Amino acid sequence: MRDRESVTEIKPLDPAARRVLERSEIEGIELIRFLYADHGGVIRGKAASRARLAQRLGTGIGHTVAMMAMNMLDQLQPVEGMGPVGEVRLVPDPATFVPLPYAPGAAAMLCDLRLPDGSPWDACPRTFLREAIGELDRAGYTMLAAYEPEFTLGRRLPGDPFDRLVPIDDSLCYAAIGFDAAHDYTIRLIRSLETQGLRVEHYHPELGHGQQELSIRHAPAMRAADNQVLYRETVRSTALRMAMWASLAPKPIAAQAGNGAHLHLSLWDRETRDNLFADATDPNGLSELGYRFIAGVLAHLPALVALTCGSVNGFRRLAPRMWSSAYTCYGADNREAAVRICSPLAEGSANLELKPSDSSANPYLSLGAVIHAGLDGIRRGLDPGEAVNVDPDTLSPGERARLGVHRLPSTLDEALSALAADELLMDALGPLRGTAYLAVKRSEAAAFAAEDQAFELFHHLRVF
Structure with a gap:
């Protein structure tokens, strides 16, 4: 399931996002995991390189809508609106940025699932709690x-x-x-x-x-x-x-x-x-x-x-x-x-x-x-x-x-x-x-x- 380049306009980064960039540079972070929990309870995600992090903090990482119809056995279920057509963004919350002590060179942030225009997606679990x-x-x-x-x-x-x-x-x-x-x-x-x-x-x-x-x-x-x-x-x-x-x-x-x-x-x-x-x-x-x-x-x-x-x-x-x-x-x-x-x-x-x-x-x-x-x-x-x-x-x-x-x-x-x-x-x-x-x-x-x-x-x- 390939990620395609985002075409969303890159917005100026807020202070929290700028701190993430600074810490990644100072602490030698090479990969930043964008994590979310799916309907099967599985923790999934993608990772951005430090070189692309500034852009990804603004646009998120592209992700297929189908993944929220995947069960814990990696069996995709037929759910209308969660098939091969359509995309959301894994948009990280900079306040959740943490270097991972057990994985030197890596860090993680928790993500919302948002539509390409930046609005909330109706299947985002973090939005549900919010x-x-x-x-x-x-x-x-x-x-x-x-x-x-x-x-x-x-x-x-x-x-x-x-x-x-x-x-x-x-x-x-x-x-x-x-x-x-x-x-x-x-x-x-x-x-x-x-x-x-x-x-x-x-x-x-x-x-x-x-x-x-x-x-x-x-x-x-x-x-x-x-x-x-x-x-x-x-x-x-x-x-x-x-x-x-x-x-x-x-x-x-x-x-x-x-x-x-x-x-x-x-x-x-x-x-x-x-x-x-x-x-x-x-x-x-x-x-x-x-x-x-x-x-x-x-x-x-x-x-x-x-x-x-x-x-x-x-x-x-x-x-x-x-x-x-x-x-x-x-x-x-x-x-x-x-x-x-x-x-x-x-x-x-x-x-x-x-x-x-x-x-x-x-x-x-x-x-x-x-x-x-x-x-x-x-x-x-x-x-x-x-x-x-x-x-x-x-x-x-x-x-x-x-x-x-x-x-x-x-x-x-x-x-x-x-x-x-x-x-x-x-x-x-x-x-x-x-x-x-x-x-x-x-x-x-x-x-x-x-x-x-x-x-x-x-x-x-x-x-x-």
Whole structure:
């Protein structure tokens, strides 16, 4: 799929773009990767040479519209408006420029997908999140968010017929020996993340063999999604350069604990900068606004999981008693609830954690959809009902019915049907983006249904 020369008029560069040029020259950057996340959740892109960077910062890099109809198996889907005819531009955000510590001589920027005249393209994921942030802004809110990813570290060994991931250790959950087994990799990873401006919060070996959890500090919503893209790239690339393999796939090893990317978020007053989820008078420390946000998320959750757990493999995680959530409920520090009200670490630090979320999702679509759902709860004054402060799977069917607790979709197909029926989310996605997303994901569901478990695990561990 060849890139043709841009004919768009080159506009004068703003100060941020000029700083990118200066840094590229001073730091010896030869290639600058223009990255985006597609509907399959895959991080893709093209690279500009330093010699052409000044032009590409203004015009972007030409890219076929068809790539947003490509699934994670590189199978192009028939979506009107995403065929062989038509082009968009990968237009980088200079504020996201980062030299890549794991790839000396290279840097990266996150991109919007724009039409040749510079206007937004209706299938751009980053534009979708920007529009959701705009809805928050008009309501007087800003959002801080952070993904909390887990991944499996090991080595990729040949199998019959597919490669398999062998974990680097068989240590126990939080066991000190697990720190030692992954120490050299972890230190290099932390230094790479910090160099890119991703502030590491905490780290520990998790339940699964070779499973790691390393969390990044919260940031404004767009930066949080950008951080998730950079995090995924850094985790995998750092492992590659140490002759290892790191997979953020939800279930790269069927018999081991799954890898989530729990989404933490809070709403703040745009003017006063107060945390609007915090209320010291509430037993859980959560405001009425926070409860309404929860109610909106729960109301749309069967559809939301098609976006927050965007792969066939992701639904292997969402099973009862797996601490990943399998029911539409919320609770205070309940790690089996879909939405957890986190205990405040300090006064005014209230935040929510969405458990059914993983790194196979496109973070811009995932976070944008959660914003739309939460705002719907606020606008309609929805009530989330009683908190569930036990494992919902231990409740009888009658108790779950009384509490309005329902089983989440157990397959991607079920979640996609719920998404297609959710008027609010489909309207937010828009006709082109919504049609393309459903087509791509339904094709993945069909492709993996025709194959065995080994095929599914291999293709997810190699892509995510």
